[in-house]
Amino acid sequence: MIYPDSKIVLEVRGLCATVNGTEILKGLDLTVRRGEVHAIMGPNGSGKSTFSKILAGHSAYEVTGGSVMFEGQNLFDLAPEERARAGVFLAFQYPIEIPGVINSQFLRLTYNTVQTHRGKEELDPLEFDDYVREKMKLLEMSPDFLERSVNEGFSGGEKKRNEILQMAMLDPRLAILDETDSGLDIDALRIVANGVNQLANKDNAIVLVTHYQRLLNYIVPDYVHVMEAGRIIKTGGKELALELESRGYDWVGVEHKAVAGAVA
Amino acid sequence: MSATLQNLVNQPYKHGFVTSIESDVAPKGLNADTIRMISTKKKEPEWLLEFRLKSYEAWLKMEEPIWPNVHYPKIDFQAISYYSAPKQKPKLKSMDEVDPELLRTFEKLGVPLHERMALAGVAVDVIFDSVSVATTYKDKLAEVGIIFCSMSEAVLDHPELVQKYLGTVIPPSDNFYAALNSAVFTDGSFCYIPKGVQCPMDLSTYFRINTEESGQFERTLIVAEEGASVSYLEGCTAPAFSSNQLHAAVVELVALDNADIKYSTVQNWYAGDEKGVGGIYNFVTKRGLAKGVNSRISWTQVETGSAITWKYPSCVLLGDNSVGEFYSVAVTNHYQQADTGTKMIHIGKNTRSTIVSKGISAGHSNNSYRGLVKVAPGATGARNYSQCDSMLVGQNSGAHTFPYIQVANNSSQIEHEASTSKIGEDQLFYFAQRGIDAEAAVSMIINGFCKDVFQQLPMEFAVEATALLSFKLEGSVG
Structure with a gap:
């Protein structure tokens, strides 16, 4: 929801980045305020996922220009784990499997690490068990998730739910959901979207990175951005997503080039 | 391998120090006279001297095994001293009588002996170099007829x-x-x-090599x-020396009808520095x-x-x-x-065995x-389950599996x-994205694996082992 005079959570200016020497982001601008839900859409290869990984601090990408301020501080001054503790959360498109590491232990470690950073009390295993089971209800997860290895043998939907469960636990300031709808059947999509909606509030911001409009039927964005060739070329309201759904992405690029040409 | 990963694995040896208790060291070299000297020093009966001399004769005719997948310069067995005993070796009834220097050594190792005994109720037979200097809880064990001594x-x-x-x-x-061990063993535990x-109670012995250039040849026998049943713990640490040391222990266990022996080891001998200089050669026979x-x-190790192990x-x-049973973690x-x-x-007949082996290789290790x-022809109904998992950390380490199966009973x-896995950058990134640094992440992955x-x-050993593993791998993953 858009709140007047809401504080800026994320301010991206002219962000340029490369992977293995190939330029992926070419001057990306984006401003996200508290309470807002943004959707970043765009064709494959437009740089959407790269952008989310750069915000989280993945070492494969090199930032070559521009700036990112998160809650008033330079995001690039923080190591990936420091960003997470400060409230940047990335729900992965492909959550990785960690064989042998029990989900409940992993979840408790991450929860306690972040809590400690925020000057709050850690939870012992019993307290945490109560806490996490309550959160799991939100996502209609069965308690046996806790006893399995992290993401190992999880279906696509289970992995995504496990991601949103962590979002619920860690209470981030900025949640980036990278293609969270991919690989979800309609029921799972509804559950995950419902979870995200309940987590959205006036103090946090959500950035949905998605290829398709269908997620946006469930999580209604305040802004829709179209990304192409490493930058945002069009911004609109939720109706833009519907237009993209019916017309595809090509017209946005054509329109953008025409405007750019006129300005030049 | 990223820098974080490197730093995590590459911590210096924590237990690297030499205590300055005076030692009584035999001249270098091995011959029948050396063996007679050891036997005399230890006031041994004639049959044991004979056992040693026969072993020595057998050893002279044998060759060093070359089949293991390890490489090292040829050992000069005449350049090793085969006996070393602390000069001061009183018989002690309580820890108060133990040389304070020795106690400090154990404290540096993070194993305050008195605390261990008081809190954990463990009888510890302290082996320092080759001679026992303190045996505790012996009286309590003697009450039930257990013999636990050097x-x-x-x-x-x-x-x-x-x-x-x-x-x-x-x-x-x-x-x-x-x-070689049978010829020159100096001390060990008997149970x-x-x-x-x-x-x-769990019986526990701490072995420690303390004199540079002295091979150590422990001999342990548990019956x-x-x-009857017993759980025996063996923990090893050693000071950091620059030259290689030979360690060739022999451990024999005998279990009679319905008896149960559980033998657990945590082995942390000096591994050499990060360039592979120094470190102990650990050639052990346990059966x-x-x-x-x-x-x-x-067996749990x-x-x-x-x-070299x-x-x-x-x-x-x-x-x-x-x-x-054999449960092993080798890092x-x-x-x-x-x-x-x-x-x-x-x-x-109907014999059963379980093998669970976890190998973790980091750095340039192998x-x-x-x-x-x-399975012998008469072993009707025998069963075995083996599981061998390897984990690779970084790009330059090696993991190998050589299973031999010989079955003569249908x-x-x-x-x-068997499985092989790898700690990947993407796993560490996932942990980092949840606020967990590389060190804690590696520790969690390794502990999950093991x-x-x-x-x-x-x-108590499990806690120690967990800490030891994290510490050994600090700096290798990132």
């Missing part, structure tokens, strides 16, 4: 027991290093659990009579004889140290329905080399599992599972 004492006080069992599981001619007695019906021998704790399942880093595993020899499952059932083995360790 091998030297056992030879003098219980010669009939030692003579009856010494060399019966591992004969001197078994292999090159066992023969005898009489018929029907369940040992009321559990009919219906248990499940002699009686329904007997059980269980956490191998983190030594420049060559070690195959084995079970000979002679009694019908006897059980053999190698830098230029360490480990060739370790087990042998399960099924001879009795980690091999080598195991033999052998009613047996053998299962073998869980099946750690579960087998006595509680």
Whole structure:
């Protein structure tokens, strides 16, 4: 929801980045305020996922220009784990499997690490068990998730739910959901979207990175951005997503080039 | 491999220091006279001197094994001193009488002995270099008839027991290093659990190499009579020396009818520096004889140290329905080399064995599992389950598996599972994205990987092993 005079959570200016020497982001601008839900859409290869990984601090990408301020501080001054503790959360498109590491232990470690950073009390295993089971209800997860290895043998939907469960636990300031709808059947999509909606509030911001409009039927964005060739070329309201759904992405690029040409 | 990962694995050896207790060291070199000198110094009976001399004769005719997947310069056995004893070796009844310098050593190792004993109720037979200097809780154990003492004492006080069992599981001619040990062993532990007695506490011995250039040859013998049971813990740490040291121990276990022996080891000998200079050569022969019906021998080992490890704790399942177990975690880093595993020899009917081996290789290290499952023609209904998992950390380490299966009875059932995995950057990134730094992440992944083995360790040992592993791998992942 858009709140007047809401504080800026994320301010991206002219962000340029490369992977293995190939330029992926070419001057990306984006401003996200508290309470807002943004959707970043765009064709494959437009740089959407790269952008989310750069915000989280993945070492494969090199930032070559521009700036990112998160809650008033330079995001690039923080190591990936420091960003997470400060409230940047990335729900992965492909959550990785960690064989042998029990989900409940992993979840408790991450929860306690972040809590400690925020000057709050850690939870012992019993307290945490109560806490996490309550959160799991939100996502209609069965308690046996806790006893399995992290993401190992999880279906696509289970992995995504496990991601949103962590979002619920860690209470981030900025949640980036990278293609969270991919690989979800309609029921799972509804559950995950419902979870995200309940987590959205006036103090946090959500950035949905998605290829398709269908997620946006469930999580209604305040802004829709179209990304192409490493930058945002069009911004609109939720109706833009519907237009993209019916017309595809090509017209946005054509329109953008025409405007750019006129300005030049 | 990223810098974080490197730093995590590459921490200096924590236990690297030399205590300055004066030692009584034999001149370098080995011949029959050296052996006579050792035997005389230890006031041994004639039969033991003969045992040593025969072993020495056998050793002279043997050759160093070259089949292990490890590489090192040729050892000059004449350049080693075969005996070293602290000059001051009083018989002590309480820890108060122990040399304070020695106590400080144990404190540096993070094992305050008095605390361990008081809190954990563990009787610790302290081996410092080659001679026992303190044996505790002996009286309490004596009440139930358990003998737990140094091998030297056992030879003098219980010669009939030692003579009856010494060399019966591992004969001197078994292999090159066992023969060498049989000729020159200086001390070790002896443990005898009489018929029907369940040992009321975990028995624990701390071995420690303390004199530079002195080979250490421990000899341990544990006998559990009919219906007896015991859990034995062996922990090893050693000071950081720049030159290699040879360590060739022999451990023999004998379990009679319905007896149960559980032997747990945490091995953290000096592994050499990050360039592979120095470190201990650990050539160990360990074997248990499940002699009686329904007997059980269980080996659990956490191998983190030594420049070279060559070690195959084995079970000979002679009694019908006897059980053999081997649970192992072997971690190698830098230029360490480990060739370790087990042998399960099924001879009795309905004998069962379980092998769970976890190898972790980091840095430029090489980690091999080598195991033999052998089913003799008479071992009807024998069963074995083996699981060998390897984990690679970084780009330059190696993991190898050499399973040997020899089955001569068609009613047996053998299962073998193996896997190889890798700690990847993407796993660490996932942890980082949840606020967890690389060090904690590696620790969690490794502990998850080793869980099946750690579960087998006595509680306090499990905690120690977990900490040790994290510490050994700090700096290697990132």
